Amino acid sequence: MSSSTPHPEIISMEFSTGGRDNCYYRILAGRHVKYITVEPGVLDAESLMDMASNFANILPPLPYFENNWNQAHIHRATPKDELKATLSQGKLASVDTVWHPTMIDFMALRKTERLTLLAEETVWQREPHAPQTIIAKMATSSGRSLLDQRPTGPDDVAVCRAELGRMHSHGILHGDVNRYNFLIGGDGAATLIDFEKPQLGADKAALEKEMAGLEWELRDESGRGGGFMEEEEREEIVDAEYE
Secondary structure (H helix, E strand, O other): OOOOOOOOEEEEEEOOOOOOOOEEEEEEEOOEEEEEEEOOOOOOHHHHHHHHHHHHHHOOOOOOOOOOOOEEEEEOOOOOOOOEEEEEOOOOOOOOOOOOOOOOOHHHEEEEEEOOOOEEEEEEOOOOOOOEEEEEEOOOOOOOOOOOEEEOOHHHHHHHHHHHHHHHOOOEEOOOOOHHHEEEEOOOOEEEOOOOOOEEOOOHHHHHHHHHOHHHHHHOOOOOOOOOOOHHHHHHHHHHHHO
């Protein structure tokens, strides 16, 4: 790869550190996007957290700039075996109905600032107008099927503490432990999701403060962290708080 060739970079990710679900990454190489699936348990929590900045050294070597594949499945036969990648070329899901008249080429966006793990400020040059600053955020679907998983509640404090404590043991502060950022699996174990505000190498006081506030977060009925609510739902919550 020549010095003028851009390095591959992760442009979106969907993962949990619980070791029970596939992890998904989209990597941009030149003008092509590679879709990477990592099997459950193949990478430890620390490696998954480091993928955003160090995936090239964590994953097995991949020919990112070759155009005869668009999907890679990362796996290993046993925990002691080397990581392996199975490459394939297939038809990917796409947008069937374009509902908005404005089309923006992702490659035409110039990044100016990263705001969170999944959102960044960019500049869009729209001729003949002056450049416009916009916020680019990875879109997710609220209709995803979460097999054998349910939201958390006040009765799940113990398992959520165990999951958060496992993350804290690596010195990682989650940053937003609202009740909607935990999922409970069929085995009763909790999984943390939504790593938009993680802090690596957090100090002991910050970790203890996050753990101390966990029970309150799981009992919070305000809907914070649950996405957008209809105005009627928000009014019902406010009314209930003042009854």
